[in-house]
Amino acid sequence: MKIKNLYIEEEILNNKRALKIEKKLKYENKIICKSYKEIFNPKNQNFRIQKNETSIILATKKKNLILKAPKKFSIGLRENYYFSHMLNCIYDCNYCFLQGMFNSAHYVIFVNYEDFFLNIKDILNHKSRNICFFSGYDCDSLALEDITGFMDFFLNKFIELKNGILEIRSKSTNIKSIKKINPSSNIIPAFSLNPEYSIKSHEHNTPKLINRLNAIRELQNLGWNIGIRFDPFIWYGDLCDMSLFFREIFSSVKKNKVHSVTIGNFRMANNYLKRMVKINPTNPYILEKYISEILPNRIENSIKPKMDKIKEKISKFVDESKIFVN
Amino acid sequence: MIHIITATNPEAKFFINYLKLKKINSIKEFQIYFNDKFSLTISGIGKINSAISVCTTYHELGKIKNNCWINIGIAGHASSIIGELFIINKIIDSASLKNYYPYSPNITRISQLSCTTYDKVDQKYSDSLSDMELSGFYKTANKYSYRELIHSLKIVSDNRQNSFNYDEKDKIEKMFEAKKKHFDIFFEKVLKIWSNNITDQKKINLKIEGLLSKIKTTKSEYEQMKKLLTLIYLKKINFETNLFKSKTDTKKILSNLKKIIQ
Ligand code: SF4
Numbered sequence: 001m002k003i004k005n006l007y008i009e010e011e012i013l014n015n016k017r018a019l020k021i022e023k024k025l026k027y028e029n030k031i032i033c034k035s036y037k038e039i040f041n042p043k044n045q046n047f048r049i050q051k052n053e054t055s056i057i058l059a060t061k062k063k064n065l066i067l068k069a070p071k072k073f074s075i076g077l078r079e080n081y082y083f084s085h086m087l088n089c090i091y092d093c094n095y096c097f098l099q100g101m102f103n104s105a106h107y108v109i110f111v112n113y114e115d116f117f118l119n120i121k122d123i124l125n126h127k128s129r130n131i132c133f134f135s136g137y138d139c140d141s142l143a144l145e146d147i148t149g150f151m152d153f154f155l156n157k158f159i160e161l162k163n164g165i166l167e168i169r170s171k172s173t174n175i176k177s178i179k180k181i182n183p184s185s186n187i188i189p190a191f192s193l194n195p196e197y198s199i200k201s202h203e204h205n206t207p208k209l210i211n212r213l214n215a216i217r218e219l220q221n222l223g224w225n226i227g228i229r230f231d232p233f234i235w236y237g238d239l240c241d242m243s244l245f246f247r248e249i250f251s252s253v254k255k256n257k258v259h260s261v262t263i264g265n266f267r268m269a270n271n272y273l274k275r276m277v278k279i280n281p282t283n284p285y286i287l288e289k290y291i292s293e294i295l296p297n298r299i300e301n302s303i304k305p306k307m308d309k310i311k312e313k314i315s316k317f318v319d320e321s322k323i324f325v326n
Numbered sequence: 327m328i329h330i331i332t333a334t335n336p337e338a339k340f341f342i343n344y345l346k347l348k349k350i351n352s353i354k355e356f357q358i359y360f361n362d363k364f365s366l367t368i369s370g371i372g373k374i375n376s377a378i379s380v381c382t383t384y385h386e387l388g389k390i391k392n393n394c395w396i397n398i399g400i401a402g403h404a405s406s407i408i409g410e411l412f413i414i415n416k417i418i419d420s421a422s423l424k425n426y427y428p429y430s431p432n433i434t435r436i437s438q439l440s441c442t443t444y445d446k447v448d449q450k451y452s453d454s455l456s457d458m459e460l461s462g463f464y465k466t467a468n469k470y471s472y473r474e475l476i477h478s479l480k481i482v483s484d485n486r487q488n489s490f491n492y493d494e495k496d497k498i499e500k501m502f503e504a505k506k507k508h509f510d511i512f513f514e515k516v517l518k519i520w521s522n523n524i525t526d527q528k529k530i531n532l533k534i535e536g537l538l539s540k541i542k543t544t545k546s547e548y549e550q551m552k553k554l555l556t557l558i559y560l561k562k563i564n565f566e567t568n569l570f571k572s573k574t575d576t577k578k579i580l581s582n583l584k585k586i587i588q
Contacts, residue, residue, distance in 0.1 A: 028432040031440075034425065042473065044471075045472060046474050049472065049474040049475075052522075277553070281527045282527055287557045288557060290553060291554060
């Protein structure tokens with residue numbers, strides 16, 4: 001993989017995993033830093049300019065490795081956490097909140113994978129009920145797997161955890177690490193889907209819908225239960241066509257091997273949206289969203305269908321108890 | 327626009343001649359030169375002078391945010407050969423021990439290196455270049471521009487074998503002249519990044535400010551109109567600019583703009 005610069009924290013210069021990752025990268029300059037925050041956190045950086053030529057920062061995550069998930073973020077369990085072994089993503093979705101949340105577009109890879117696992121284990125040790133952990137909140141779980149090898153390390157270990165459920169959310173079709181292990185009921189590979197025209201215009205550099213569906217089928221054929229995520233669901237066509245779209249989706253996958261379906265609209269904290277407009281004022285999609293925030297009566301181009309209507313349509317294919325509105 | 331900041335006259339001389347810059351005689355605090363694409367300010371030695379010179383340049387040249395800023399100058403290094411040019415990719419402030427990481431374009435024929443800014447002349451030399459301005463320049467320029475638009479180029483003027491002689495002013499100019507082609511490539515790249523990411527937005531902003539200057543608005547009306555007009559220009563929707571007349575009711579303008587984009 002070709003990147004601009006490789007930044008590395010001085011304390012992991014000789015870390016085996018960092019060295020392994022470094023070998024897979026082609027970079028112009030290797031720059032040593034004290035902490036990833038020196039590069040990642042300063043204000044007045046331009047996420048969009050960096051996105052044209054990104055760098056990788058190898059670091060360790062010291063605090064807050066596993067965080068409580070927002071209340072509505074759930075696939076049916078009462079207690080939910082999230083974690084990210086990486087910050088940022090190789091894809092470039094118009095609606096991605098990371099552009100508003102982070103000052104920098106560089107990819108930070110936290111190499112202390114063991115600590116993520118130990119933290120999860122520690123949380124589970126104190127609980128008796130099932131707890132869900134979402135991977136890929138601040139990144140895409142699988143997109144950079146060939147470089148990070150995180151899932152390769154993690155899945156074998158997680159499979160042993162009795163009351164832990166892991167959701168691996170992704171738009172990537174890089175499913176090698178999942179195929180290496182036997183299907184397990186406590187690991188849920190989950191794929192985000194949208195109509196192909198929305199993918200083309202809003203989910204830049206991501207795999208096509210057909211390829212995502214192929215990846216889902218491939219894993220289902222191996223015995224995996226798959227999560228399907230329409231979140232955010234971006235629909236421009238008319239509502240009757242939406243039923244056709246869902247028919248197409250659910251006829252391409254094995255319905256009895258669908259673990260859950262989640263649906264959600266575009267939503268973003270106003271301060272993130274404000275920042276996105278500031279750094280990317282020439283993106284009509286973001287500006288339009290922003291204007292609809294400040295002028296709520298304005299009708300948007302994309303139809304914002306009611307979530308319960310979408311749920312109703314999906315429930316023709318999947319049992320209602322498996323559908324969650326986020 | 328690119329704002330160049332150099333510490334001394336000999337470091338500036340080559341650029342003033344090469345870029346055909348004219349002096350702005352009305353500014354007394356610093357010598358500032360300019361043409362339509364570049365400005366050059368001679369800051370004097372030290373990080374405080376450098377910081378003030380950035381601030382003055384910004385205020386004197388129209389307070390325009392997100393222009394490009396480049397600190398160019400000479401620096402010492404333990405072993406690099408005299409006359410070698412570097413792009414700086416890490417700045418270490420020796421007093422505060424704070425680090426900054428400029429995000430400059432890679433150019434095949436120019437190596438990259440770190441530079442340490444000292445408060446006093448550094449006689450020890452190390453593997454990091456040494457100067458007396460860069461951290462002050464960078465921190466201040468970052469108040470007015472994105473990090474990706476702030477850069478530094480340094481030419482090695484002295485090393486452990488060859489100490490620096492301030493009297494050899496012509497030699498400094500010649501060192502810069504010898505790297506003319508490299509500067510050209512660097513400026514071109516920097517301007518390309520700037521124009522690809524910033525100028526479109528600036529053109530639209532200028533048009534909008536032109537329209538909004540004709541009417542009286544509250545702060546919130548101004549912001550709303552600005553966003554709506556940006557979207558209208560981005561979507562290339564034709565509209566009647568006659569709307570913006572001093573006596574037109576601002577509520578009417580706002581409601582018209584909303585109609586236009588619906
Ligand atoms: S795939 Fe997810 S994390 Fe990546 S850019 Fe798109 S929304 Fe952001």
